[in-house]
Amino acid sequence: MSVPMVARLLLVSVFIGASFNLASYAVHFFAAPAAAAWRFGFAALLLLVLLFAKERMNTEALRKNWPMFVLLGVVGVFGFNILFFEGMKSTLPLNGALIMATNPLVSALLARVILRDPISLRQGTGILFSLVGVLLVITQGSWHVIGTLSFSAGDLLLLGGNLCWALYGVLGRGFIRGSSSLATTAYTMTVGAVCLMLAAGGSTGPLPLSSIPWSAWGAVAFMAVFASVLGYLWWNRGIAELGISRTAIFFNLVPLVTMLISMLSGTPITAVQVLGTLLVLLGVAVASLPSRKAERKAAVTLSAGGRPDTTPPSAQR
Numbered sequence: 001m002s003v004p005m006v007a008r009l010l011l012v013s014v015f016i017g018a019s020f021n022l023a024s025y026a027v028h029f030f031a032a033p034a035a036a037a038w039r040f041g042f043a044a045l046l047l048l049v050l051l052f053a054k055e056r057m058n059t060e061a062l063r064k065n066w067p068m069f070v071l072l073g074v075v076g077v078f079g080f081n082i083l084f085f086e087g088m089k090s091t092l093p094l095n096g097a098l099i100m101a102t103n104p105l106v107s108a109l110l111a112r113v114i115l116r117d118p119i120s121l122r123q124g125t126g127i128l129f130s131l132v133g134v135l136l137v138i139t140q141g142s143w144h145v146i147g148t149l150s151f152s153a154g155d156l157l158l159l160g161g162n163l164c165w166a167l168y169g170v171l172g173r174g175f176i177r178g179s180s181s182l183a184t185t186a187y188t189m190t191v192g193a194v195c196l197m198l199a200a201g202g203s204t205g206p207l208p209l210s211s212i213p214w215s216a217w218g219a220v221a222f223m224a225v226f227a228s229v230l231g232y233l234w235w236n237r238g239i240a241e242l243g244i245s246r247t248a249i250f251f252n253l254v255p256l257v258t259m260l261i262s263m264l265s266g267t268p269i270t271a272v273q274v275l276g277t278l279l280v281l282l283g284v285a286v287a288s289l290p291s292r293k294a295e296r297k298a299a300v301t302l303s304a305g306g307r308p309d310t311t312p313p314s315a316q317r
Contacts, residue, residue, distance in 0.1 A: 005241055008234040009250040015227040017257025022219040023088050029216040030205045032085035037193070037200035038220050040077060043228035044193040047186035050229075054182060061179035062187060068175050069187040076168025077192020077232075082199060083161035091154030099158045101134040101255055104287075107166040107248035115174045115244075123245045126287025129279050130252035136276025169248065173239050181236040189232060249287040252280050 026035045051057055062069070104127050111117040168188075176184055205212075238247040256277055 005234075005238055008230075009238050009247065010253065012231045012234050012238075013250050013253035014257050015231045016251070017254040018261065019223050019227045020088070020254070021261055022223055023085055026216055026219045026223075027085060027089050029207050029212045030220070031200065031203035032089060033082060033196060033200035033203045034205055035220060036081040036085050037196040039224045040081065040189060040193040040196050040228060042221070042224040043232075044186070044190040046225070046229050047182070047189055047233070051182055051186040055180060058180060058183040061183040065176050065179050065184075066187075068171065069184070070191050072168055072172055072184075072188040073191025074195060075164050075171070077189050078195035078199070080161045080164040080168065081192070081196065083157045083164065087154040087157035087161060089154065091158060099155060099162055101131065101252055103162055103166055103251045104130065104245065104248040106162060107169055108245040110166050110170045111173075111244040114170055117244060119245060123249075123287045126249055126283040126285070127245070128283070129286060130249060130283030133276040133279030133281075133283060134252055134255050136272050136279065166248070169235070169239050169244055172236060173244055181233060181240055185233045185236050189228065246287055249284050252283060256280060 023035070030038070048057075108117075108119050108123065108127060112119055172184060172188075235247065238250075
């Protein structure tokens, strides 16, 4: 695994972690569909400009993959974000963090069922460590907190959003052919943005647009540029280079970002939460290490005078 890719996936976790707080703030001023539509409309425009500048729109990738681009846009952009914003209106941060922390496990299981991807012992161990660490972080090791959890309609919406996000990565890796991560991200996000705009057409927010404060617009802009443009782009690239399970494990870092934001706002952090943080980091490190089989394959290739195979898994299938 290249160091730059690790850094990018770490930053994606930071961006998504911050988005939970920003989304909770934004829906006080925007209707949920409108907040998502503004966010992804702006993000899709930026990505299309970037795609034109770098690949002249890559129409060949569009011709080959347009049905899958439509499906991914509906599921991974429209579906995930409608469910995410609506769920955040009626659930607790603790419940949301618990639900989204299962994403690496859900992604690995879907990849096993749909793509027949094996789950190595190392990856399974890393996922387990991270799940235990996340549980410690957000419950502070209290069985009372776990026992008194209650689930609402918002929790069910976030469960659906979690499934949509996992499907976005699994289907994209398995069924996209001859497309760069930039083209895949730009076209799927454009489809999702159009769907979100249509959904937002009849929605009415708490305030008229002219009365929405600049801080709320700033929250939407941050989510558009960092969580959407860079987040989706680097996530797709990570899946292409590393596979589903090793990329998805970075999602377990998201609750840690929420914890740090809480700390900066004055919420104390316990020793149990620090232990949980260390377990999450250990889980990410263990699960993201290349397997011995891959290392042996690379060593044989190099010893034969060749170069390591850097073809994205989606192109190898």
